[in-house]
Amino acid sequence: MTYSEENYLKTIYHLTSMTEEAVSTNAIAEKMDTKASSVTDMLKKLAEKDLVNYIKYQGVSLTENGKLAAKMIVRKHRLWETFLVEKLEFSWDEVHDVAEQLEHIKSEKLINKLDDFLGNPTEDPHGDPIPDAEGRIIKVEKRLLSELEKNQSGICVGVKDTSSDFLKYLDKQEIALGSQIAIIEKETFDNSFKIRVGSKELMISNKIASNLYIQ
Amino acid sequence: MTYSEENYLKTIYHLTSMTEEAVSTNAIAEKMDTKASSVTDMLKKLAEKDLVNYIKYQGVSLTENGKLAAKMIVRKHRLWETFLVEKLEFSWDEVHDVAEQLEHIKSEKLINKLDDFLGNPTEDPHGDPIPDAEGRIIKVEKRLLSELEKNQSGICVGVKDTSSDFLKYLDKQEIALGSQIAIIEKETFDNSFKIRVGSKELMISNKIASNLYIQ
DNA sequence: AATATTTTTTAGATGCGTCTAAAATAAACT
DNA sequence: AGTTTATTTTAGACGCATCTAAAAAATATT
Structure with missing residues (x-):
């Protein structure tokens, strides 16, 4: 999966996680600060790979495959944020941009070792849940x-x-x-x-x- | 600097670090497992940015700018390798591929904090020197x-x-x-x-x- | 329901990094 | 020196991700 595909997947995950409904091309474009036409191109590509359910003009949602892939990216992002704050003394407002890069590093071993190193945290420095290696999320009612x-x-x-x-x-x-x-x-x-x-x-x-x- | 530019710079650095002489297009192509024509294209681009001294048919060497940039990539690579081995329990034969990815993460703060976190090591797990934040290398006669x-x-x-x-x-x-x-x-x-x-x-x-x- | 507006998609172009094939240059060899 | 061989560069193409402009479809308005 390319860097760009991962970013789209993550965005769709975040946009759909609240509503459960399909999300519009424009919503994605706005969130990612890109053009709707670029989004359309990518949605076709992701649909081809069975990562999203995409029907022309009807918006898009994640398939089970896509959802799991997105969760793994979120997992990486939040573990890296935790690492930056807990181990490297970053403050919680500085971690996002760096974690955006780190989340694309490809190595299952790395992320699982990092998880262990951090003591298998269930939440990141902003209080957001960290999916485990299987994609499970502990929901805290708040x-x-x-x-x-x-x-x-x-x-x-x-x-x-x-x-x-x-x-x-x-x-x-x-x-x-x-x-x-x-x-x-x-x-x-x-x-x-x-x-x-x-x-x-x-x-x-x-x-x-x-x-x-x-x- | 792009991912690809960084990789070329690093390769040229390694190829010239021993000999001090200019390195050939073919040598770079072979090392990077790519085609000579691709190398030529990139050399033009790097020369444009004053990162390499490039004369058609005469091979290439790093400018001072290029040398410093290359050292910073090597610094990142070796610090990440050290992190993987010392903190995440990777063995020294497993770290290379992951470090190849991590070395491209762009954040000066990150790498300097990582350096501190590791106790400012001067050598990586293979015994290679780690350049400091200014590019200085402690040479050990061996x-x-x-x-x-x-x-x-x-x-x-x-x-x-x-x-x-x-x-x-x-x-x-x-x-x-x-x-x-x-x-x-x-x-x-x-x-x-x-x-x-x-x-x-x-x-x-x-x-x-x-x-x-x-x- | 017909028209206007908004949203979305398509068509075609650009930049980056790569490739193959062919041309240009340099090096090696009679 | 002239020819062969190897190296390097150029020319032109492709895939990826992006863009703009225009067309198509959906939605809103009267």
């Missing part, structure tokens, strides 16, 4: 902080948005995985929140609250 | 085992051939970096040797002796 009501609280277990900007913001506010977060006030006007993180209180917008997973 | 005379001895500090076959042979004979090796007898007929490794005696061909570095 909610968005924005779904909590006043006086409810929980522990931050993940982030939805993993952009560098967002992660840097969290670092600045000293919000990390494992942080205890309590809703002090919910502002009905703009749906912003007053929260307590550890011993500090702060205001966060609804957008922030909608990108933090709580357990 | 000789081929085949240059020793009867009753001389030394410590194995590296291998010239790093093929899987050769390394597996060494494992089988329990010859490793650090092994004490003494010449018991030199056979003038075929230039083979009777040697002692640790407490064991064995016969080795001249080809074997010509691929072991001793200090």
